[in-house]
Amino acid sequence: MSSSLPAPGGGRRRTLDTAYLVLASLYVAGLVLWLLLGLLPPLAASSSATMEVLSRLARGTGSVATIAHGALMAIPEAAGWGIVSVEYAFSILNLGLGLVLLCRRPRDVVPRLLSLGFMGTAATFNAPSHVVFHLLVNAPLVTAVHFTFHIVSGVAYVWAVILFPDGRLPVTVGRGGRDTGLLALVTTIAIAVVCYRSSFVAHPPFFVAFFGVLIPVAGIPAQLVRLRRFEPGMPQWQQSRLLVIALVPALAAASVWLLARAAGWTWVASVVEANFPTVFALVPIILAVGILRFRLWDVDRLVSRGIVFAGLAALVGIAYGAALLVAKWLVGDTSLVGAVALTAVAVAAYPVRRLGSRLANRAVFGERLSPPEALRVLAHQLTSSGDPARDLVDVVVAATRCSGAALWLLDGTELVRAAAAGAIDEGPTRLPLVGDSEDAVRAALAPAPCEPVRHDGRLVAALTLAVPPGIRLPRVEQSLVRDLAAHAGLLVTNARLTRDLARQLVVVRTVADDLTMSRAQVVAAQDTERRRLERDLHDGAQQELVAALLRIGTLTSRSTEEISSQEIGDLRRLLGRTRTSIAELAHGSPPEPLVRRGLAGALSESATTLAAAGIAVSVDDRTAGIDLPSEARTALYYCGVEALQNIAKHSRARQAVVLLGADEHDIVLSVADDGVGIRSGAARAEPGLEHLGERLAPIGGTARLATTQTGVTVEFRVPRVPSPPEALS
Structure with a gap:
């Protein structure tokens, strides 16, 4: 639960631990001496043997004689065994819890502080010992013990409720470690001075002010910061909640005390002062529960019953005092006062016990529902x-x-x-x-x-x-x-x-998504096929029809006698190839010239159509021995045919050169002419070039156009090794 003290080195750590244990042992020994001091007057008042021993010791000299003399002087002021039992029940409770923490967690910050605080309050709240102390003369040992308990218990308690449960400050002050350390030192000195000065004022009012106001005001905000930092239900959140629950009753009692003093109700303030140790007993109990539950050992029902007993005792004490006052006001100072008060407390005891049991179970075990x-x-x-x-x-x-x-x-x-x-x-x-x-x-x-x-x-x-x-x-x-x-x-x-x-909904959604995807794939496939047919018609049959139209136009400009049978046969063969291309497209077959003569031969055959327009075409094939993929061969064929037809339609060139070659990575087809170039420019060239680029893109190819004053060159590139589909996407 709480962080251990830093261990700068094995030897130094052992030295610090040993020094702490020695000082804690002296602290416990002083506490035992202090508690025995308060028991001497009632023992002497009820036992003649004790009275005789104290008288004999008082006639001597030294510290023992001083203590015995003070005890004898306190006999007239000694309280009855009922009040003494209540006082020592609170002291023994705190002493026991402090010893448990000292033995079980001697190296953790918060258990150390709680141990010192518990044992210190066992002494500072013990009224019988204070009665003897104030009657002592020249007892430096007891005086040192008295001041030590006041200072150590106050400082330890304040820092324990601030650092609980992890031993760290809830917020960082200033620029970090130096500012935080300085503030801690100043705060510690201020608390020590206040606790030292408390030895010279009336103790019951100081205890209510310090332990009922200052400690809750220091602890509750610190724990509220931690509650906001952690999610409800987390162990750290539950630990901080326990401490808030423990401090609220003490703060409530102190608030009543402050209002009573401000209103001049001295009897109410006196009742609160007399019962405050019982109320404050909830703090060490619930703090110990937090340690027991979350770090040291497991909690059983005895802890829950202890909380119920302490809370019930506190409420019964307060209720009985209030009932006495109310009964006295109602029926006067008669023998019925006690009976009425006891009846009222008895009636309220059972529901109070059940409420206390539920609150204890909620604090210890986290129960929130009956x-x-x-x-x-x-x-x-x-x-x-x-x-x-x-x-x-x-x-x-x-x-x-x-x-x-x-x-x-x-x-x-x-x-x-x-x-x-x-x-x-x-x-x-x-x-x-x-x-x-x-x-x-x-x-x-x-x-x-x-x-x-x-x-x-x-x-x-x-x-x-x-x-x-x-x-x-x-x-x-x-x-x-x-x-x-x-x-x-x-x-x-x-x-x-x-x-x-x-x-089932997931299955239905999956099937619906699959159907949607399949429908989209079918539509995409249909669209892809449509675009392929469009490109093949444009680059194949359409170009052959254009060539046929060009020849028909040439023939119609001449007389019948000037047209030879060879020219008519060429036109018939061209139309036949066009019909064959359309049939191949319908069956999904590659172009017939490409199958029959290869890429270079098919381009040479297509180039003959330019002869009718008076354009001389040369085809240079430098790809001998290179195996072209079928997709690349078909794409380059259609791109070459499109480029030749564009020369025939637009260039007014006298000659054209088709070069088919390869470099380390690509197959390269270039078609160049010596025509007029593209003067009105890119507006006419870009759509055709974009169309050719779309044909080459599925196989990783590119199309590039260069125009000068002496002609146009179009270059097509496709990879020698087909690219994988994911690389293309």
């Missing part, structure tokens, strides 16, 4: 939206002393954890199950205790509980868990149906 409330909450959550499995385990943790709970659903040959709350270890969420009997479920979930959950007599789930070591659930809570499990059968069945429905 059994009837737990069943009502579960019934309400069954009818509301949300996570029913989570609601069940939350209710179990809130209504019992379990530190955690988990709900496991039977799912065929497995147990599936549906929900968990509280301190449940992060482990597998699925466990193998051999059989579906209750014994099989218990064996799979062992060693955790579990309660079967049934619906219509069929085992549907199991509720596992995390119970802190040393804690045993009382019968009422065991019965509550069985009732919750019985009511949870319908809840689990609904959860299972909801889960199955969610699975």
Whole structure:
């Protein structure tokens, strides 16, 4: 819970620890001496033997004689054994808690401070010892002990409630370590001075002011900062909440005391001062509970009962005093006053005890719901939206002393954890199950205790509980868990149906997504095929039809006698190739010239159409021995045909050169002419070039155009090795 003191080195650490233990031992010895000092007057008043021993010692010299003389002088002022018992019950409680922390956590910051604070308040709140002390003359040892307890208990308590539980300041002051250390030193000196000066004023009012106002005002804001820093339910959040719960009663009592003094109600202030040690006893008890619960050892029901006893004693004492005053005011100073007061306290004792028990269980075990409330909450959550499995385990943790709970659903040959709350270890969420009997479920979930959950007599789930070591659930809570499990059968069945429905919805959504994707793929494939046909028609059959139109135009400009049979045969063959190209497109086959003559031959055959326009074309093939992929060969063929047709239509060139070559990475096709170039420019060239680029893009190719005053050169590149589809995308 609390951080250990820094260990700069093994030897130095051992030296510091040894020095602390020696000083703490002297501190305990001084406390024992101080408490024995207060017992001497009542012992002497009730025992002649003690009186004789003290008288004999008082006739001597030295410190012992001084103490014996002071004890004898305090006999007339000695209180009765009833008051002495109450005083020493508080002192022994604080002494015991302080010794426990000293022995169990001697190296942690907060336990050290709490140990010193507990033992110091055991001395400073002890009124019988103070009576003897004020009658002593020239007793330096007792005086040193007295001042030590006042200073150490005040300083230790203030810093304990500020640093609780992790030994660190809740906020950083100024620029960090130096400013924080300086502020801590100044604060410690100020508290020490205040505690030192308290030895010279009336102690009961000072105790209420210091321990009821200053300590809560220091501790509660520090813990509220921590509560905002952590999520509810976390161990650090619960520890800070415990301290706030412990300090609130003391602050409330001190507030009543301040109002009474301001209003002049001295009798109310006196009642608060007399009962304040009982109220403040809650602080060490609950602080110890925080240490016990979260770090040192496990808490059992005795701690809860201790809190109930301390709270009940405080409330009964205050209630009895108030009842006496009210009864005296109502019936006067008669023998009925005591009877009326006792009756009022007796009537209030049972509900107060039940309330105290519930508050103690909430502080120690985290219980927030009584059994009837737990069943009502579960019934309400069954009818509301949300996570029913989570609601069940939350209710179990809130209504019992379990530190955690988990709900496991039977799912065929497995147990599936549906929900968990509280301190449940992060482990597998699925466990193998051999059989579906209750014994099989218990064996799979062992060693955790579990309660079967049934619906219509069929085992549907199991509720596992995390119970802190040393804690045993009382019968009422065991019965509550069985009732919750019985009511949870319908809840689990609904959860299972909801889960199955969610699975079916996931399947339906997956199928719908697949159908949507398939439809999109079909549409995309159709669109791709449409664009391919469009490109092939444009680059193949369309170009051949254009060439045929050019020849027809040339022939129609001449007379019939000037047209030779060879020219008519060439035109017939050209139209035949066009028909063949269209048929190939319909069947998805590559162009017939490409299949028959290869890329260079097919380009040479297409170049003959330029002869009719008076353009001389030369084809230079430098790719001998290079194996071209079929997709690259077809794409380059269509691009070359498109470039030749553009020369025939637009260039007014006299000659053109087709060069088919290769470099280290690409196959390169360039088509150049000596025509007029592209004077009106890019507006006409870019659409055609973009179209050719789209044809080459699926196989990783590119198209580039260069124009000068003496012609145009178009260059097409495709990789020698086909690119993978993911690289193209």
